[in-house]
Amino acid sequence: METGPIIPSALMLAEVPAGRIVEHVTVAYPNEACGFLVGFDSPTHRTVTQAIRSDNVWENPSERGYRFAISSTQQMQLERSLVGTGKSLVGFYHSHPDHPALPSEFDREAAWTFYSYLILRVNNGLVQEIKSWVLDHSQQFVEQSVQPLSSVL
Numbered sequence: 001m002e003t004g005p006i007i008p009s010a011l012m013l014a015e016v017p018a019g020r021i022v023e024h025v026t027v028a029y030p031n032e033a034c035g036f037l038v039g040f041d042s043p044t045h046r047t048v049t050q051a052i053r054s055d056n057v058w059e060n061p062s063e064r065g066y067r068f069a070i071s072s073t074q075q076m077q078l079e080r081s082l083v084g085t086g087k088s089l090v091g092f093y094h095s096h097p098d099h100p101a102l103p104s105e106f107d108r109e110a111a112w113t114f115y116s117y118l119i120l121r122v123n124n125g126l127v128q129e130i131k132s133w134v135l136d137h138s139q140q141f142v143e144q145s146v147q148p149l150s151s152v153l
């Protein structure tokens with residue numbers, strides 16, 4: 001039996017980071033936008049309290065409509081800044097311009113276990129679907145329910 005950290009089945013997305021993510025992916029359209037999800041875990045919920053933009057550093061700018069790369073420099077700086085705060089990097093978000101909020105094979109190959117992958121479908125510049133995905137032990141994505149959280153933590 002393979003064991004690992006227990007990944008909560010629900011992602012609680014607080015209002016402020018949700019608004020920031022929606023704004024970011026809307027402005028970036030028709031390019032893919034991406035960023036970091038910061039928060040904390042309980043046995044049943046993963047709570048996202050903060051969303052931080054990353055530049056889409058995918059090498060070829062003409063491919064940024066369907067490819068993205070998170071800045072690893074920004075990721076290291078972020079993780080360093082979270083030490084001792086009780087919060088950590090719990091996932092990433094990115095948009096799918098004019099495509100369903102389903103992870104692509106490219107997304108799956110680039111994904112790490114533990115993290116939540118929040119995908120937003122942006123149709124004609126409007127967010128139409130938000131889904132969260134986590135890898136299971138066989139490296140396949142399973143959906144994690146996304147629930148809005150209106151209270152500030």
Ligand SMILES: [Zn+2]
Nearest residue numbers: 096103104107
């Ligand atoms: Zn994707």
